[in-house]
Amino acid sequence: MSQVLRALFAPGFFASDPVHAALVVGAVVALVTGVVGVFTVIRGQAFAGHALGEVGSAGGSAAFLGGANPLWGFMGIAIVAAGLIELLGLHRPRARDVATGLVLGAGLGLAALFLYLDATSSSTTGVTVTILFGSLFAVSQQMLPSIVALSAVSLLVLAVCYRMLLLSSLSPDLAAARGVPVRAIGIAYLVIMAVAVSLAAETIGAILATALVVGPPATALRLTKRPGGALVVAGLIGVVAVWLGIVLAYDSYYWPPAGHGWPVSFFVVALVFLFYLVAGAVARIVQARRRRHSEAAPRLAASGCAEHPGDAA
């Protein structure tokens, strides 16, 4: 057992301060993005989520120019972009996609400019890599209180809107007829999503942020059919992916080329994708077993429905 642990955790893992910080920040962010991301997936807003992350790179690079932490840049521009998408997007899905694409293009244009200026002013390309692909080990300890506070606020707003969000995700018509302010709820959700995406961008980079927002929730939806369960499972899957990613990245310091650790973001994204595939296989096996089971025990369940015994599906 201890040998397995020794093989998994390279020497010095638990003594390293950057590792501690990365574990805490990574867990908080993964939890929030997982929970928030469930609604991104069921509302069909994965593209908007992806766009908000990439557009954030313009804000992150601008913040670097001004000497601020990239998180504030990511978030500022993601919220503005979310507002623009909502404003331009009308209510038809196709118009919404077009609006998202336009905002994405404009944001990336700005990112091209700011990243160029960043690189020339600091005479290094490291900042470009950090903004676009993240560096969990480099997240400043001073950002921890802000990250925790933003996460808490996001989860709180989500809890307050929870039932209205579920109902309007089921059917906007139905929600509107019940007096749910569908548009306002949609905007509130976009803002929460912008914050979650920005947190993800701060940890695994602007371009990879979607992986954390969409991956764990999509995986959770394959494993559970309860709304509350999906939120919990998505959060946990995100945390496991990030923690395992941190462990592997730390280990990779001893892999070739020796002395250069592989990026954490690579491991996190690879694990998220792997979990998604495994969950699909698990869901298929469970389904097949259940089908065989129900064929063996024919229609006992239908006895609960005395009036229509014949129409059991």
Place this chain on the structure above:
Amino acid sequence: MSGPTLDESADDAILDVDGVSVWLSGREVLHDVRFRIMPGEFTGLIGSNGAGKTTLFRVILGLQAASTGSVLVGGRPLTRRNPIIGYVPQKIFLDPDMPLRARDVVALGLDGHRLGVPLGWGRRRKAVDAMLDAVDARRLADARVGSLSGGEQQRVLIAHALISRPRLLLLDEPLANLDIGAEGEVVALLARIAREQRIAVFISAHDVNPLLPVMDRLVYMAAGNTASGTTAEVIRPEVLSALYGQHVDVLRVHGRILVVAGAEGPSGVTFEETDGAAVGPDIVALR
């Protein structure tokens, strides 16, 4: 069109639509619509796609303002979120991975418009189970809604609408996309609900026939115009021809009704014109 017996009890009407017109982007979508629905009555809203059925529902639900006229629900003017009205929207397209079980959808009918997270699990669960029993869908309780058939989804959505104890149930094309068996089951369920719980059922459909056995009255819609009354009063060539603005014939075949338009005049209608032999050459020409 309303008879004297109706006027006497007008104050008790659960829905009173009086002279409603709606203009949308320069076009009159509804023109002077007027009819009444009494408690426990089963009323059909019949018309083809684009006749204005969904617009009329949106007006009754308070989602679309009427340009003229008034609507009283339970004797009171319209408000948004009227607890007297239960609503089943047109077919909802759900992905199979939507993390909602049938019981979750029904529970959202109880408190889906509220802020915060749900509390009081036991009481909610009991109410949801009872409602699923009422629509014969208890065995679907723990299935994902996205994996249910069209008819099963309709039952769950009807339970969702009924759990808040409405007195008027609006259903927008609930029979569209259902096979004939499921169609009959849903209609029978709705008729039973109207009769046993004295809930007025107002159901839109493009075909009058599935509703014929259970319908008390109907509102027929064509090009934004409406006629209302019993089936015998409304489904007549004179009434429907005036409604459509062109000659229309009504054919009755084995207790079913066919409404056929397009002939020149009342005397010009012959069955030869519409049978296979006459239209055959056109079909061949299309190939």
